[in-house]
Amino acid sequence: MKLNWVVAALLSFAVAGCVSKSPTGRSQVLTFTNAQMSQMGAESFAQIKKQQKISNDKAKTAYVNCIADRITDVLGTQQPWEVVLFESEQVNAFALPGGYIGVYTGLLEVAENQHQLATVMGHEVAHVLAQHGNEQVSRAQLTGIGMQVADAALGASGVDNKDLYMAGLGLGAQVGIMLPFGRAQESEADVMGLELMAKAGFDPKESIALWQNMAKAGGAQGPELLSTHPSHGTRIEDLQAMQQQVMPLYAQAQKQSLASCNIARNN
Ligand SMILES: [Zn+2]
Numbered sequence: 111m112k113l114n115w116v117v118a119a120l121l122s123f124a125v126a127g128c129v130s131k132s133p134t135g136r137s138q139v140l141t142f143t144n145a146q147m148s149q150m151g152a153e154s155f156a157q158i159k160k161q162q163k164i165s166n167d168k169a170k171t172a173y174v175n176c177i178a179d180r181i182t183d184v185l186g187t188q189q190p191w192e193v194v195l196f197e198s199e200q201v202n203a204f205a206l207p208g209g210y211i212g213v214y215t216g217l218l219e220v221a222e223n224q225h226q227l228a229t230v231m232g233h234e235v236a237h238v239l240a241q242h243g244n245e246q247v248s249r250a251q252l253t254g255i256g257m258q259v260a261d262a263a264l265g266a267s268g269v270d271n272k273d274l275y276m277a278g279l280g281l282g283a284q285v286g287i288m289l290p291f292g293r294a295q296e297s298e299a300d301v302m303g304l305e306l307m308a309k310a311g312f313d314p315k316e317s318i319a320l321w322q323n324m325a326k327a328g329g330a331q332g333p334e335l336l337s338t339h340p341s342h343g344t345r346i347e348d349l350q351a352m353q354q355q356v357m358p359l360y361a362q363a364q365k366q367s368l369a370s371c372n373i374a375r376n377n
Contacts, residue, residue, distance in 0.1 A: 128248075132240050134298050140241055141248040148208035150247070154276045155192070155210040165195040165215055169373055174213050176371035177224055180310040181231050182209075185239070201324070201333035205234035206279055207243055217335070220327045224371040225307070225316030230335070232303035232310070237280060240302060242295045247278035250289075282338040290340050300345060301352065308356040311363035317349050 132138050142150075165171055178193040191209040200214040211231060221227040237243065277289035291299070300317075308314045325341060327333045 132298060133302060134240075136294060136298065138241065138245050139248050139252065140244045141251055142244050144207070147241070147244050147247075150243070150275055150279060151206035151208035151210055154279055154281060155194075155206055155208075155212070157276070158196075158212060158281070159194060163197040165197040167195070167197075167215070170215065170218060171195045173224070173371055173373040174218075174227070176369055177228050177312075178211050178213075178231055180312070180368060180371065181228060181235055181306055182211075184306055184309045185235075201327055202335045203230050203234055204280055204338075205231070205238045206281075207238055207241075211235070214334075218373075220323050220333065221320055222323065223316065225313040226320040226323070228307045228310060228312035229303065229317040229320040232306040232312075233299045233339070234280075234303075236299040236302035236306060237291065237295065240295070240298050242291055242299070243279040245295070246280070246289065246291070247275050250275075250278055280338045290338050293340070293342050296339060296342055296345075297348065299339075300348060304349065304352055304356050305359060308359035309363055311360065311366065311368045314349075314353055314356045314360055318346055321345055321349070 128140050130138050130140055174195045175193050178191060182191045189209055191211055193211045193213070196212060196214045198214045199216040201216045201220050203211070203213045203217050205211045211234065213227075213231070217230065218227070221230055280289075280291055282289050304314055304317055307317065321341065324333055324336060
């Protein structure tokens, strides 16, 4: 009993040191450093590249890279992002701390054009920018669900529990564990992602069509993406309400000479 109290006191002391604000002003508890998160991102990406088939379709790969480049160019960081297109029917995509983007060919059937694919990539990159993976893994650590999560993340106990922190990074569907982002994180990624796509010169109106297509797609279980990125009831209304706000960003971007991202469709 006493020991528990001491542990709780130590824990709250530790937590007090790592409460910060997200880009839209939410309080976040982050217990991992950027370097630790980047390491988790790098290790998770390497593992997924081993497990999943990488697409050898040059046209589709160039198309996905073109959109990713325009989105990540907006961030103005020097460090390049690694982008991989996986050959899979999964309707899914993810982005990881450290600068990694994975897209599944199945998503190209649901995201019908460059603007819709940019919606998903902007949303995924926004989760990374807002440190949602750190928030998830921190919460798992602090609530004791996964003390192994911390061990694995800190390199203390090898690779056995990697799945747990991969799930914390929003990779639930990839690793067979469900640990969806929360509603506040989803809303934040929608807001930030919409701004990102507009600044990159993609039509923000298409974000609405994308989430409508996503809701219709994927049969009984629905698209894999929605298992880790649950749709909240007001998503479409929120995106509609934001259109006016991001239109000037889109108009501004269209004055630049941006690479044209298109794919020749056979069907
Ligand atoms: Zn999401």
